[in-house]
Amino acid sequence: MTLLRQCDADALSRVVLILWLAGQIVLSFGCHSTQSRSYPSKPIRLIVQTVPGGLSDAVSRVMASQLELQLGVPVVCENRPGAAGAVAFLYVVRQRPDGYLLGHGPVEIAMVQALGLAQVGPKDMDLLCLVSMSDPVLAVHSASSWKTFNALVESARTRPGYYIIGNSGTGSIWHINALLLEEATRTQFVHCPFGGSAAAITALLGRHVDAVVAGAGEVAPYVQAGSLRALAVFSAQRSPVLPDVPAVRELGWDFGTPAWSGFYAPKGLPDPVRSRLVGAFKKAFESEAFQRLCRERGMRAVFLGPDEFRVFVDGQTQFFESAIPRLITRAWAVQ
Template identity: 40%
Template structure:
């Protein structure tokens, strides 16, 4: 009898200490172990550069390592799917690109900005209309005129059907009332190479991607298709300034799985914001030609949903035309 009572006491003691321990760990300050940062693109591109630089800057503030992991495939849908399914405890963060607002319309995966707790937008990459320097049109207006007179003749290279730069071309076509023929390539760089080689007539990718060609005198940017001029080419006007209502840009930011506790969300958001403002982060972004244009969580959510609705309308029409 005595022995069994002792056992019960022991058992109760263990149970109590377990409850206490778990209570303590629930109250312990986040973070207490390393954080994984999922990057949806291969090492080397803009997404990877922003993700890794942020990880390096924010881990000093949070005091735990942030380990970047590149999970590629399906225009980022696999990585974003993984983030969506991760436990919402703050230990898995993801970089989310413009494709967050696109993959559902493309039919790759059932993912929308609503599936995440968005932390912040970091950068934007505007589209720009670039042509060969020896083209018969030297200004945006001349291009518009030429395009209207020659429907279907202008070959516009894109970074793939349904990609953000293809959408930029479609939006341009709609706003100027012309008809292009689209030539999809496997990414922006091959389309720029094809433009420099004279195989196509125009591209609608970002100014960064055509920088070398423009500086070398082979290419010419006619207009930026985003909301403001590019810091790389301050002399190039935006299409909006010329009276055409168009605003297409790629962007990127960070997100957490839906349902992350508020304290955890706040800790991460303030650490990331602080990291963004460090001199090192700003300097690396500037050297890489990445335009930092931050929005906080709520503003990013509103922006992303707006984009999501726009693409849900544009992309199905775009795919139909092909």
């Protein structure tokens, strides 16, 4: 009886060992062949530079779920927040460019170096595509006496350094836009940074600040509810989510720079992998799920492929490298 059990155990362990070895051989062979022939063959990680819940996270998660359908492998979002995204950018550019690790690239990839937060930028990245843009909007309380953008500029000119504009944080894209407004209209405001656009908007609702510069999608719900009034979109064209609000270009001004969402990989991606990824991103961009997200969150759905995205990002990087030091110096000189 004991002997029999011993035999059984031996036989069993041998069978398990052989099966395991066979499995290993098949797996390694399979992996090898699929890796050279077809990408992707294993899950892809997508690094998001914010905490879960924000716009970047929503864009990444919707894109990831659509990419899964296109690529046939899981695409897993991983949040690595910190330092306006620099923690995530630094992490991604140091990984192997094998196409199994991608990053969500917001406007901050063109800003963090100029802001002095970290030595990382688009030159360290293999840019894949841009998928959406968010326009800056200037909003005031609905009980405010300012009915038009030009009326606000007039008031600001008569009382320089008096009116207060809230923003989502010093050095944020909306703060930069408020500084661009000052520069273009030759006005002076007091800038009050809050911890995110939601806090700034709450302060405007309580009339602790006179105006707020924030994303069109962030302001739109309050404009539609009638508690805020949007005066202008800092862009050449109107925002689809606020069709009645004039663009500053119509009013005779030319300033403003949008926030955007794109995707990138560590530098040195093999060409076949890049084209496979860009194709999948294009399909995911066209999906109803992503288009609906853009409508709901007040973003403009815009697709730029790797080459156009590179040209766009290089232009943005140059712009921020000259604009950020100039605007910040000006702001300090005024104070």
